[in-house]
Amino acid sequence: MQSASPIVPDAPGAPATSPAPAEPTSLVQRLRRFLPYIQHVRRYWIVVVIATVIGAATEPAAPALLKPLLDRGFGASAFNPWLVPVALLLLFAIRGSAGFIADIALAKIANEAMFMLRRALFGRLLDARLDLFRSESASSLSNSIVHEVQNAIIMLVNALTGLVKDGLALVGLLVYLLYINWRLTLIVGFLGPAVAWIMRTASRRLHKLAKSSQAATVELAYAVEENVLANRMVRLHGAESAQAGRFEKLSVALRRLAMKSSVAQAAITPVMHMLAAAALSMVIVIALWQADRGMTVGTFASFVAALLMLIAPVKRLSEATGPITRALAVLERSFDLVEHTPAERGGSHDPGRARGHIEFDDVTVRYPGGSGTALDRMNLEIAPGETIALVGPSGSGKTTLANLLPRFLEPASGAVRLDGYELKDWRLSALRRQIAMVSQDVVMFNDSLAANVALGADIDRERVARALEAANLGDLVASLPQGMDSWVGHNATALSGGQRQRLAIARALYKDAPVLILDEATSALDNESERLVQEALRRLMAGRTSLIIAHRLSTIEHADRVAVLDRGSLLELGTQAELIAQGGMYARLHALGGSGGPDL
Ligand SMILES: Nc1ncnc2c1ncn2[C@@H]1O[C@H](COP(=O)(O)OP(=O)(O)OP(=O)(O)O)[C@@H](O)[C@H]1O
Ligand SMILES: [Mg+2]
Numbered sequence: 001m002q003s004a005s006p007i008v009p010d011a012p013g014a015p016a017t018s019p020a021p022a023e024p025t026s027l028v029q030r031l032r033r034f035l036p037y038i039q040h041v042r043r044y045w046i047v048v049v050i051a052t053v054i055g056a057a058t059e060p061a062a063p064a065l066l067k068p069l070l071d072r073g074f075g076a077s078a079f080n081p082w083l084v085p086v087a088l089l090l091l092f093a094i095r096g097s098a099g100f101i102a103d104i105a106l107a108k109i110a111n112e113a114m115f116m117l118r119r120a121l122f123g124r125l126l127d128a129r130l131d132l133f134r135s136e137s138a139s140s141l142s143n144s145i146v147h148e149v150q151n152a153i154i155m156l157v158n159a160l161t162g163l164v165k166d167g168l169a170l171v172g173l174l175v176y177l178l179y180i181n182w183r184l185t186l187i188v189g190f191l192g193p194a195v196a197w198i199m200r201t202a203s204r205r206l207h208k209l210a211k212s213s214q215a216a217t218v219e220l221a222y223a224v225e226e227n228v229l230a231n232r233m234v235r236l237h238g239a240e241s242a243q244a245g246r247f248e249k250l251s252v253a254l255r256r257l258a259m260k261s262s263v264a265q266a267a268i269t270p271v272m273h274m275l276a277a278a279a280l281s282m283v284i285v286i287a288l289w290q291a292d293r294g295m296t297v298g299t300f301a302s303f304v305a306a307l308l309m310l311i312a313p314v315k316r317l318s319e320a321t322g323p324i325t326r327a328l329a330v331l332e333r334s335f336d337l338v339e340h341t342p343a344e345r346g347g348s349h350d351p352g353r354a355r356g357h358i359e360f361d362d363v364t365v366r367y368p369g370g371s372g373t374a375l376d377r378m379n380l381e382i383a384p385g386e387t388i389a390l391v392g393p394s395g396s397g398k399t400t401l402a403n404l405l406p407r408f409l410e411p412a413s414g415a416v417r418l419d420g421y422e423l424k425d426w427r428l429s430a431l432r433r434q435i436a437m438v439s440q441d442v443v444m445f446n447d448s449l450a451a452n453v454a455l456g457a458d459i460d461r462e463r464v465a466r467a468l469e470a471a472n473l474g475d476l477v478a479s480l481p482q483g484m485d486s487w488v489g490h491n492a493t494a495l496s497g498g499q500r501q502r503l504a505i506a507r508a509l510y511k512d513a514p515v516l517i518l519d520e521a522t523s524a525l526d527n528e529s530e531r532l533v534q535e536a537l538r539r540l541m542a543g544r545t546s547l548i549i550a551h552r553l554s555t556i557e558h559a560d561r562v563a564v565l566d567r568g569s570l571l572e573l574g575t576q577a578e579l580i581a582q583g584g585m586y587a588r589l590h591a592l593g594g595s596g597g598p599d600l
Pocket of ligand 1: 367368369370371373374392393394395396397398399400401440
């Protein structure tokens with residue numbers, strides 16, 4: 001599959017395998033990464049800009065109206081009093097409509113960005129190289145696709161619009177102030193640096209607190225999540241008080257951080273008010289001095305009003321970078337996930353249906369972070385249609401060997417071939433079409449029984465019914481009021497362990513693939529059900545290349561050959577009779593237990 005998936009918008013980080021570029025630093029540069037997700041709604045941006053400019057222009061209009069009202073409204077030369085409500089209503093109508101339109105357009109942009117980013121993230125989740133799932137937990141991925149994207153985009157868009165709105169209001173008001181009395185404005189302007197310094201100090205502190213707070217919140221969420229997942233074990237082991245203690249410690253830390261940040265936040269307002277009071281006193285004193293030089297009541301009131309109106313946008317502006325950097329920090333994680341997570345790559349070989357000739361050629365597998373090799377120069381050839389059993393102690397590498405075939409794992413060295421073609425030359429979808437797998441851990445979707453059996457393919461009800469019947473689930477389906485259309489619940493918790501396993505077998509039966517991998521496929525079944533399912537599996541295995549991993553001897557008695565693995569190496573290989581005659585590990589295990597006897 002080519003690197004950039006079609007649903008990932010033409011992101012600047014194009015090839016999926018490109019190394020992570022140097023950390024972009026400036027805010028603008030960081031915001032630029034956001035562009036691919038909102039470019040297509042450009043016209044909404046234009047609407048936002050126009051509406052915001054109009055809104056900002058009305059900002060100095062209120063104090064500007066105050067001037068004629070005070071200067072001429074009450075004198076002898078008074079204008080028609082009806083002009084006041086008309087002007088006021090008109091002003092607020094313009095302002096209100098502009099705000100409304102800007103908000104709607106912004107909501108559109110935010111939701112569109114959310115949709116695009118989520119789609120890109122989920123698309124990457126579906127085609128990402130499987131290392132992703134080893135480095136990221138399920139909850140952290142689901143959290144970043146579902147919640148973080150939403151919160152961060154809403155926060156970012158709100159902060160950005162605030163920035164634009166307040167910035168424009170600020171400019172409008174300043175221009176008006178300079179227009180009516182530039183000297184006074186400049187004098188008051190000297191307070192600017194003081195305001196900036198206070199704001200900077202406060203926002204630095206707030207940012208630091210917010211970061212610690214976020215880390216503590218994540219910890220707290222982990223604690224809750226783990227306790228939900230492990231609720232039974234916690235009770236069984238009496239670990240409640242230890243867990244409560246852990247939660248308590250984190251909550252206390254969080255409470256302390258929240259209080260600190262509240263104090264810092266609350267201190268800003270009184271300090272700002274003091275500054276405003278200082279500015280105001282200065283203005284009043286100077287204005288009184290200038291009273292004889294053309295400073296009218298109207299000019300003065302209008303000036304003060306505009307000055308006071310400055311405070312709110314200045315305050316908000318000084319706080320705007322906080323949410324923006326915070327939101328960007330969260331979104332950057334998502335961008336990285338989309339742009340720097342390599343997609344799976346396959347070749348182009350696609351012969352239709354494979355014959356099922358499998359070769360492991362000197363294959364070595366190492367897990368990242370794992371100690372030693374999981375498979376060590378493994379050589380094994382499996383003929384088309386052959387049934388081969390893999391046995392060996394726990395941890396000997398059986399599952400690892402099986403996972404190589406659908407390329408859930410890549411060998412560190414050596415090659416795996418199917419029908420003579422190396423797996424990496426196969427088109428991924430073609431390769432995976434050839435393999436049906438019942439793995440150790442059965443995973444089901446919260447969907448109907450039929451949809452779980454057909455998984456990904458069209459539902460042919462008759463074939464689904466046959467697969468369910470063959471997997472010995474016929475009775476269960478018959479007992480359910482909605483039959484195969486019954487919902488199975490999240491990960492099929494509504495089914496028993498054995499029923500889940502049989503459902504997985506039905507899924508493999510339905511897929512009808514030339515290569516079949518059964519990894520402990522019948523371990524959760526009792527002897528009676530296993531016998532019944534065995535028959536179905538034997539019918540299924542006919543004509544297919546089958547790898548059966550089992551601890552129970554009875555499961556593999558019909559295998560053509562047995563491969564005994566030990567610590568990642570092939571120890572013995574041959575028919576059961578040969579291996580028993582050889583008197584090695586398999587013979588010993590066989591001697592211990594007859595068919596259906598103790599586990600291997
Ligand atoms: N995701 C992983 N990360 C690191 N090491 C792993 C991982 N999966 C397996 N291993 C290691 O690889 C080795 C082989 O594991 P594998 O799952 O193939 O064993 P197995 O033969 O299937 O065992 P079992 O019979 O218990 O299922 C083990 O030593 C195991 O610790
Ligand atoms: Mg295993």
